[in-house]
Amino acid sequence: MERIDARGVSCPQPVLMTKKAVEKGPDKIEVLVDNNTAKNNVSRFLTNQGYKLEYKNEDEDILIIARK
């Protein structure tokens, strides 16, 4: 499993960090983001890569859980 902390970084770094993790080919990826823009961008990327997504709120942040 890959876990990424993409809180606070500018566009497009959350997606870029996710892309680097996806290239390792894991079955499960968790991406922690702190705004809706990053959430939507990362979700769009992971969906296009064939992952199924779930979301969990962690205080102010959103955890995206992606499984193959």
Added chain:
Amino acid sequence: MKEKRGIILTGAIIGIIAVLLVKFGNPKNMGFCIACFIRDIAGGIGLHSAPIVQYIRPEVIGLVLGSFIISITSKEFKTKGGSSPFTRFILGMVVMIGALVFLGCPLRMILRIAGGDLNAVVGLAGFVVGIFIGIQFLNKGFSLRRNYSLSNFEGYLFPITNLLLFILLVAGFSMLHFSTEGPGSMHAPIWMALIAGLIVGALAQRTRMCTVGGIRDMIMFRDSYLIFGFLSILVVTLIGNIALGYFNLGFAEQPVAHTDGLWNFLGMVIVGWGSVLLGGCPLRQLILAGEGNTDSAITVMGYLVGAAIAHNFGLASSTAGASANGKVAVFICLAVVLAISVANCEAFSKVKSPGKANN
């Protein structure tokens, strides 16, 4: 296609409003231009004294307040800052100088192309090259590091400042400077310009419209979401310009433009490259500043100071072409962007990439 409906509609509305603002008084191909408008504001508050480009552009104020209001309503307003603020300020200055050598921000570049100005196609080529260079550094781990949550009042200050500026404008504050001729003297009525800005600010906040992001995401991720906004602005403005008889295809005699191809190209290389490092185009920075991102507010301050310097030091182009000082400034700006790119790259320094740091 369904998820793209919002951004396509937003692009179309921007295109229609841009053409209408020209009809009601803005300079041609300048319904919106974030760089030109911030430059006019710099002149309006006396930061530079170029007599033809001084006005308080309500469109800019509207964009910020539109984004502020909609982000408060949608609970997306969050105050954040502290991601290399001074580097962002410098990048803001550099992007502005590049834009004023070309004579327009990326949004105006689209509007110029839609008006038939082929010089802007040369600018677009430079813009794409600049974005491509910036992406190489992103792929090598470029980052200005993460931001942090700050007190809400810090985030309110930028919209409040814009509101106060608008009050000074409508109150007729006598220390403001207004052009009596040239582009600064040409403007749509104040309230119409404000409302235009409010509408576009709100829509751009909801859809994350970004002119740099469209090309960047296509190259990096084959993600076409944002580029549909870019194309929608282009197509609708083109139709509007043809309908109202503003369309004029060619290089020569274009409104508020020059024909120095090399400098149009290099100016937009700086804008594309610098904007990729900043994470968004000048329009996007205004929107982010409105929704509480004070790093973007600092970037906008960089634009403002960059615009003042560009006119005080004779760096900005005129319709006659790029100036000698402007040509030197282009190379200095390219060197500054390169230095910032290298210094903040994981591959070239000991910068640890964000994300790995706090696992």
